[in-house]
Amino acid sequence: MTFSFELQQQDQAARTGRLVTPHGAIETPIFMPVGTVGSVKSLGPDDLTRVKTQILLGNTYHLMLRPGPEHVQQMGGLHSFMSWDGPILTDSGGFQVFSLAAGEPRGKDKAKGHRGPLVKLDDDGVTFSSHLDGRRFRMTPEESMRIQMCLGADIIMAFDQCPPGQSDRDTVQIAMDRTTAWLKRCQKSMTRTASRLFGIIQGGIHDDLRVAHAQEICESDLFGYAIGGLSVGESKEDMWRICEVTAKHMPNQKPRYLMGVGTPQDLLDGIRCGVDMFDCVMPTRNARNGTLFTSQGKVSIKRAQYALDKDPLDPQCSCYTCQNFTKSYLRHLFVSGELLFFRLASLHNVHFYLNLVSQARAAIAESRFEAFYQTHWEILGTSDAKTASMGP
């Protein structure tokens, strides 16, 4: 099967590359829209193609609950099921099990080391209850691999343990040891030739643990490596210090994936650290809440100031939404609860993310990434809250 990664230009730590999978090639750095339950919420494959999506992420946790891995396999795998012909990466399900299914640990549960009333973690794996109907499930490295192989993604993630962002050294060390042991079991179970495995580096916000775990994980000869356990409650300062130190200890010739990150600013910060791949629900989730990303910062479309605004959301944007509709119309759809809003807003936000990484690639190729970063970083973090008083 055709899999390769070729590092292309480098500009300080930032880099461009070309990742080839059986379902197509991906230019990096890249952002992966998240298709949680078998669709990128409100967007069809036609919309995804239109915004130049290069690779999608599917969530193992959600798909195992509904419609179930065997179901997807019987329908020809996730590509065929959702009619998406391009590359797909699936996560291991672990992160969702820990974050979605875990309630607050109470009384005896806490004493017994339960992560919460719904989740029981041990060295072999994790037992949890579905957030949909309470059904009990057992997830192990082997089971995560089996499910992901049923789904048939091009890139499959190792099953890891991701501790909360502020965890102490002992907690982090246990999670690291488990993650390393689980990676070996994942490698043994990974028998699908049309997929490749990524390992995940933990280590919390402790520089030395991160370096140690990066070395440990990268000893396994894998197709790529991910930085896990960031954007899980730690400060931005900790996050970027750790991202930078971790990336430095990852192999130069393999793709680097920063999991679950993040804002447009985060993408630029990650690229500056030498990260190649990102995923986050933010563009689609924020879209549904009426928060739209633009070249001039965040727009909260419900604001009265846009009621009679004839301009497109972002005059610099070439997406279908910005080429055809005014802020006035988008606001009207949002306040009226019209379903079309979710599609137009999601389409724009995903286009915005993909255009941002595309611009970053061009800047790296022309050795002007730092200037690009300086020009864009601050304005990406602004919002229209400041200009609200100008509205009617």
Added chain:
Amino acid sequence: MTFSFELQQQDQAARTGRLVTPHGAIETPIFMPVGTVGSVKSLGPDDLTRVKTQILLGNTYHLMLRPGPEHVQQMGGLHSFMSWDGPILTDSGGFQVFSLAAGEPRGKDKAKGHRGPLVKLDDDGVTFSSHLDGRRFRMTPEESMRIQMCLGADIIMAFDQCPPGQSDRDTVQIAMDRTTAWLKRCQKSMTRTASRLFGIIQGGIHDDLRVAHAQEICESDLFGYAIGGLSVGESKEDMWRICEVTAKHMPNQKPRYLMGVGTPQDLLDGIRCGVDMFDCVMPTRNARNGTLFTSQGKVSIKRAQYALDKDPLDPQCSCYTCQNFTKSYLRHLFVSGELLFFRLASLHNVHFYLNLVSQARAAIAESRFEAFYQTHWEILGTSDAKTASMGP
């Protein structure tokens, strides 16, 4: 301004024609998808073009409440606001005022002739409360024209009074007289040169009243005429007897519009009576509820029998949904509450309606409409309920 209607082929009472507006030509018989609040729910103009939508309907009642007629006018009119370049027809708002805003008349309200606690009807017009926030509004023939001219539709409907389907002769006669008087006032107020007015025929289920009112309304030289007051609670038998007798008394050389109708079977029945135009929320509303129209009858996509069904919804359908997705996937999206379902299902149902009228046009053109009707009518009314026992 370019407006014309040319009657083309006739096949018994069924007929094809070509209706030209400043925003383009329409081949009749045609179905008009309903864009209630400024969008056809879940579909963009790109989707509407893809399913070969020829003309849209906009609801005056909903648009007057939100965002308001002056707002739409300031944004360049409804075409510009919703980015739809094709023809648009707006209803008068009257039907919605009577049906949506009217509660059950009680006590004194009933004695005073109120239609309900929220609606007060008199010879001059109607006063009602918004279903959104209770704001009081006054609608008259002049106000309906003013609002529709703000919206800027190509075809504008006269403000009429539509009594319930089983109304007695006296109630119907009052509604007819009001409708006739209001039409004169609408004609006087209609000053927009880029729009044309349709008059509406009432008369309940009383043949002689229908004939009388058809003659009365059609005395006014208008661009087209509509049959109102059907599909409002009367039996199907009454409905089609009245439709047929009314259509016979409408001018042959003018377009005939049967308002608010209906099911796929209804479209065929209406075409057989010589109707040229239809509108209904059914294809989009049913889509959102999981009921999909196919060449083999209605499909309730939530049924377990479709869980592992690899076939498209309708193998005979050329729409984007049927060309790309299985029933299994559509069912998964529906039961998971994924937003993409609403778009794919609405797109299919609207395509189905538009394809049905397109096939009917071809059949009329080839003088084989009756055979077409006989072949399709019964199967269009079937549903998958009968085959449910075959499911797992």
